[in-house]
Amino acid sequence: MSTPTSLGAKAPAARRQRIMDAAVQVLKDKGFAGTRVADIASAAGTSPALVVYHFGTLDGVLAAALASVEDAFYDDLAESVPQDTGAVQRLRLLGELGSDTEGTRDWSLWMEIWVRALRDDQIQELRRALDGRWRETVRATIDLGVTEGAFTCSDPASAATRLAALMDGLGVQVALGDPSVPAERMASLWLECAAAELGLDPALLLGP
Amino acid sequence: MSTPTSLGAKAPAARRQRIMDAAVQVLKDKGFAGTRVADIASAAGTSPALVVYHFGTLDGVLAAALASVEDAFYDDLAESVPQDTGAVQRLRLLGELGSDTEGTRDWSLWMEIWVRALRDDQIQELRRALDGRWRETVRATIDLGVTEGAFTCSDPASAATRLAALMDGLGVQVALGDPSVPAERMASLWLECAAAELGLDPALLLGP
DNA sequence: TGTCATTCTGAACGCCTGTTCAGGATGGCC
């Protein structure tokens, strides 16, 4: 058995996982600048010393935590956009994907990552991978729609770049609680722009 | 005369200004998280004690520095978009305005402000004012174009929101040096989207 | 049950940094 006998240690691997999860949580709440080892430890229900025992250093925990975020992101993307769907429906799913999961909390994490990436090469690499993957997904959807004859687009690469950037910009507004972009309007704002970019009837994207 | 006799103090007001300018510079270079009183002092050519003598606290300097940034922003906006210009030309100027001034450095400052605004109400207020002003300018330009008959737009408010958000998103890519948005492509990417949003011939916006 | 590697903890260490403070320099004013 690997279960504790009384108050002893939980399985070390589980403990590690709890710490990484706690780190993600604290990161979302307080950002890079406000995240202390003690915060992570208390959120994980342990001592600061254990955190550094497992991960060596604060940066180490954060790196591990962000790696887990990366995995979750890829999973989300793969799950949410099934292969056997038409381009129009896929586009709709992408719009929802960008605006789901409580909105503000998650976008604030992306913003933190952006700012950190300005001065941290490792984070920069992470961001580029995530962003590239997202843009590729948009791009593939556009190409599919063009092939299907559903979309009209003379420059798919630029359109994908613009739609990806627009999502980021809208995410910023949502994260900051700007009244100009209520969270529930985000998806439709994005899809309306997509409709204009792809020569589509907006009703097709927004309707049921 | 207010000039120093030998090595004595420069006019205090000038010193204050130098410190605020230095603070903006350091903020752009190192971000909020990396900005130390000592950095500002040395960039301004003085001692940390003087910085705090004039502004009371680190947050005080930063607040003053950002206030000066706000003023500069309004001036830029007023200067760059003259009143006696057609909507098409104005749109072009807006596109250039968003992508000028060394690009990366300035957008990185906005990003810093966004992240700070997540947890600092005063910065939040500043950002909202700046962003609102920018969006209003876009909105006014769209309205003008519609009145002129140059633009076709069924929902100017949403279009303005989207175009403002797109600019932010493109700015992020530029600041992060993402190859998908080279700095020199930023304006054209934005204008192409504007053309699609406003039922305009892209050549009209992109041509000379 | 005895031994040993692994896991965990509280306390202490040491660095960084914002801020304070006591006092020196400066310049205006009588």
Place this chain on the structure above:
DNA sequence: GGCCATCCTGAACAGGCGTTCAGAATGACA
């Protein structure tokens, strides 16, 4: 020249925080 408010500085202080460390608890294994 003498006085005073303003401006400025180096040095010291104090708190926060990442990290280290010595040793306790735990569990696997024989």
